[in-house]
Amino acid sequence: MRNTTATQPLFDFSAPGRRATEFPAAAVPTKSLADLIPAGALAKEPPPLPELAEADIVRHFVNLSTLNMCVDTHFYPLGSCTMKYNPKRHERLSRLPGIVDLHPHATEDDSQGMLAILYEMQQMLAEIAGLPAVSLQPAAGAQGEFTALLTAAAYFRDRGEKRTKVLFPSSAHGTNPASAALAGFDCVQLPPTNTGFVDLKQLQAELDESTAVFMVTNPNTLGLFEKEIATISKMLHDVGGLVYIDGANMNAIVGVTRPGDFGGDMMHYNVHKTFTGPHGAGGPGSGPIAVRDFLGDYLPGPVIQKTETPSGVRYSLVTPKKSIGRVRSFSGNVGILLRGAFYLRTLGAAGVREMTEQAILNANYMKARLQDVLPVPQGELCMHEFVASAKKLKDEAGVTAMDIAKRLLDYGFHAPTVYFPLVVPEALMIEPTETESKQTLDAFIDAVKEIVVEDPDMLHEAPHTTSVRRPDEVGAARNPVFCNTACGPT
Amino acid sequence: MSYILNTPDQQAEMLAAIGVSSIDEIIQRQIPQDVLVEGLLDLPPALGEMELETHIKQLAALNRSDRVCLMGGGAYDHFIPAVVDEITSRGEFYTAYTPYQPEASQGSLQAFFEFQSLICRLTGMDVSNASLYEGGTAVSEAVFMAMRCTNRHKRVVILGSVNPEYRQVLQTYTKTLGTEVVVIPAKNGVVDPAEVTTALNDQTACLVIQQPNFLGCIEQAEELCTAARAVGALAVVSFDPISLGILTRPGDYGADIAVAEGQSLGTPLQYGGPYLGLLACRNEFVRKMPGRLIVQGKDRDDKLCYMLGLQTREQHIRRDKATSNICTNQGLLALRATVYLSSLGPQGLKEAAELSCRMAHYLADQLQTVPRVTLAFDKPFFKEFVIRCNQGVDKFLATARDLGFNIGPELSRFHDSELLQDGVLVAVTEKRTKAELDALVSGLKAKLK
Ligand SMILES: Cc1ncc(COP(=O)(O)O)c(C=O)c1O
Numbered sequence: 001m002r003n004t005t006a007t008q009p010l011f012d013f014s015a016p017g018r019r020a021t022e023f024p025a026a027a028v029p030t031k032s033l034a035d036l037i038p039a040g041a042l043a044k045e046p047p048p049l050p051e052l053a054e055a056d057i058v059r060h061f062v063n064l065s066t067l068n069m070c071v072d073t074h075f076y077p078l079g080s081c082t083m084k085y086n087p088k089r090h091e092r093l094s095r096l097p098g099i100v101d102l103h104p105h106a107t108e109d110d111s112q113g114m115l116a117i118l119y120e121m122q123q124m125l126a127e128i129a130g131l132p133a134v135s136l137q138p139a140a141g142a143q144g145e146f147t148a149l150l151t152a153a154a155y156f157r158d159r160g161e162k163r164t165k166v167l168f169p170s171s172a173h174g175t176n177p178a179s180a181a182l183a184g185f186d187c188v189q190l191p192p193t194n195t196g197f198v199d200l201k202q203l204q205a206e207l208d209e210s211t212a213v214f215m216v217t218n219p220n221t222l223g224l225f226e227k228e229i230a231t232i233s234k235m236l237h238d239v240g241g242l243v244y245i246d247g248a249n250m251n252a253i254v255g256v257t258r259p260g261d262f263g264g265d266m267m268h269y270n271v272h273k274t275f276t277g278p279h280g281a282g283g284p285g286s287g288p289i290a291v292r293d294f295l296g297d298y299l300p301g302p303v304i305q306k307t308e309t310p311s312g313v314r315y316s317l318v319t320p321k322k323s324i325g326r327v328r329s330f331s332g333n334v335g336i337l338l339r340g341a342f343y344l345r346t347l348g349a350a351g352v353r354e355m356t357e358q359a360i361l362n363a364n365y366m367k368a369r370l371q372d373v374l375p376v377p378q379g380e381l382c383m384h385e386f387v388a389s390a391k392k393l394k395d396e397a398g399v400t401a402m403d404i405a406k407r408l409l410d411y412g413f414h415a416p417t418v419y420f421p422l423v424v425p426e427a428l429m430i431e432p433t434e435t436e437s438k439q440t441l442d443a444f445i446d447a448v449k450e451i452v453v454e455d456p457d458m459l460h461e462a463p464h465t466t467s468v469r470r471p472d473e474v475g476a477a478r479n480p481v482f483c484n485t486a487c488g489p490t
Numbered sequence: 491m492s493y494i495l496n497t498p499d500q501q502a503e504m505l506a507a508i509g510v511s512s513i514d515e516i517i518q519r520q521i522p523q524d525v526l527v528e529g530l531l532d533l534p535p536a537l538g539e540m541e542l543e544t545h546i547k548q549l550a551a552l553n554r555s556d557r558v559c560l561m562g563g564g565a566y567d568h569f570i571p572a573v574v575d576e577i578t579s580r581g582e583f584y585t586a587y588t589p590y591q592p593e594a595s596q597g598s599l600q601a602f603f604e605f606q607s608l609i610c611r612l613t614g615m616d617v618s619n620a621s622l623y624e625g626g627t628a629v630s631e632a633v634f635m636a637m638r639c640t641n642r643h644k645r646v647v648i649l650g651s652v653n654p655e656y657r658q659v660l661q662t663y664t665k666t667l668g669t670e671v672v673v674i675p676a677k678n679g680v681v682d683p684a685e686v687t688t689a690l691n692d693q694t695a696c697l698v699i700q701q702p703n704f705l706g707c708i709e710q711a712e713e714l715c716t717a718a719r720a721v722g723a724l725a726v727v728s729f730d731p732i733s734l735g736i737l738t739r740p741g742d743y744g745a746d747i748a749v750a751e752g753q754s755l756g757t758p759l760q761y762g763g764p765y766l767g768l769l770a771c772r773n774e775f776v777r778k779m780p781g782r783l784i785v786q787g788k789d790r791d792d793k794l795c796y797m798l799g800l801q802t803r804e805q806h807i808r809r810d811k812a813t814s815n816i817c818t819n820q821g822l823l824a825l826r827a828t829v830y831l832s833s834l835g836p837q838g839l840k841e842a843a844e845l846s847c848r849m850a851h852y853l854a855d856q857l858q859t860v861p862r863v864t865l866a867f868d869k870p871f872f873k874e875f876v877i878r879c880n881q882g883v884d885k886f887l888a889t890a891r892d893l894g895f896n897i898g899p900e901l902s903r904f905h906d907s908e909l910l911q912d913g914v915l916v917a918v919t920e921k922r923t924k925a926e927l928d929a930l931v932s933g934l935k936a937k938l939k
Contacts, residue, residue, distance in 0.1 A: 086585050
């Protein structure tokens, strides 16, 4: 049933003269282009794009879409990514006139409705974080990290303190060290621990007056809540440093505990994870940050301010007093922020707590039922996700985490995150989210239980039913092809 | 609203399987009591779908995007064919994650490979990545990339005619690194290549130009790129994708790295984001590139397939040595651009560019017949231009709004010494008709006598 003709390279459908979009001729009396544009800047012909018919375009991309697994079609327990259901009402609302067509340079007068929604989002994120000052600007979690680190740097600079070090546990996501380096800090990674928790002695050994920030994901990337977080925070504050909470795992704690209450000074959200902005096959995301009040003056501009006047409420865009400046154009990935705001407005306070609790329940249920075949080295219980290890299976039968992941595709499940965090050998990081039923979880658990006793040779060859089999990455890296062979600077 | 599927009975079964009495027990055994939230957070009350829709429609109605759009300054009201919305609203695309499992993501991977291919053809560059956040950060990423390529980290030269927000982002991004950012001011709408040549030296990592520039004018891009390369600096060009329907491509006039705000390629205005950062470069620099890259290859049955490539540049492998911290990118907007460029093709892009250009020139001519309105510069421009109004910018813009037109932004908004404080940007796309433009001009003439 698969239409392999339609999924041939797009360029193969090109034929001279084919059109899908046509515009009218200019009905205005101006000179010819040659008189308007200097000769050196005028192209002799338009770029060599393919010439396609709309019917071919549609059939091509619709057929391509069927080669994807996605939340709408499959259980997608990709750890750390929070692949929850994306409500359809958010899509309709974010496409309303007045929203989808509002120009970012529209005057404040002309964008009061938009600013009202974004202001409310700012306030909701502050409340959930327990941190009062919010910037909606960052485009994704990684940019949130970077922005917060620059905010911290500006704060220290203002106080005349020279702090050069950013610390993080070895289980940290790759963006943490990458963002710290980009912000000009020296990166110090703590050694791995057996428990998966931060080792206070190790941390203490690295703390001194050059310490700027400790970045920690909480719950951590093993799905475990750092019990000593308040102590960790005090240790940092004692040397004058700050605690950054990577909020990728907020789905485990929204409404249950707050970064500001357990000692975090700054954090980012991944609205595309926790608050169900869809992931869009890799983006867009939105990574707003929340910080303590004494850091609020350094946030990037603009932030949204609400003023009550005798004539009514007024929203405006303002740049904080000692702002680090802009981190992007305009005012953030608004489309994703809106979807997050719609979600929070439909859940309310009780709804977000239920969301968190059910995410925790689903994860613990899966963990309890899977750990006899896939041991979970760290944690008796877990928060919203857990990291199982296929090490025993690998030692005994040669079956790797990757084999299991690939075989799950044959069973109609998206694979968990594999080989992250690096501290667990043969890691399979499983995050079911709250929007899955027990039936689905049971079916996945049954599939894993069948897979672990399947023929190892067959598993090494998995997947068997997908549109393509395992790619030859080594071969592709040898002579990498980055674009359709006929392209290039012709 | 609730998105929970499990019934109380099922939840009880699950708790029994875990061996706990309640969800609270799971929480309390892991999170210290003293940091738990007591009761509920202070959030607005929950709304049902219907109530939310009513509420949001009321707020949306306060946004005055119903007027004819003549606004620019980095985001443009170009036409978006229906096919773009239809394809990108397929759940198979928008509810998928980053294609980390290639066998389950060939749809996204092939589409992004096609995106890269189309961007190469559009720009005349060798390699495009699979997207960055937006046009402003794309400039900063290109500058960092140029520093890595040249191993010069101390000095960057950027034209004052580059989008002020992009320059502000670059200031923010480089502040803690101590890189000197030299700004060459524009005079009468463009920058003098001779002045740029003087500013460039063998410590300069790159020269950043924008074509057409923020004021809409056409720079001497080729001369500028040549000057940069003469001192071993990289030529970084921020381009307007639509303009390439009629203007020469960055790859044809010597750009080493071409970046852009790709919003015009099929992404709606939506108050500034999500948009699409484009970055393409010459082959020799590909290993220094930021962001995700898709490559074509073979699977183990020798079948054509697509996968993530050169991942050792990226944060999940290289951590603090990565070429960028970007992880989540702008995939869905890259897909929009892919479908958009497929739909327009060479002829459609040319028509859109030519129509925008001619409509803009028509309006520029007509506006000069309005009392005390003048064109700020006498330089060639593409689809956007700066006007000055002796009666005061505010009065002019308010009058236009009364007539049903949004114009702007006014340059004073950017608090930028490089910009004319009494100037206003006017941008015209292929969507505008002669009738609309004539109505504006005759209305202005009547009211601004
Ligand atoms: C723990 C953690 N931190 C940070 C990030 C980076 O977030 P983003 O992809 O939104 O930039 C991720 C997401 O992949 C993550 O899982």
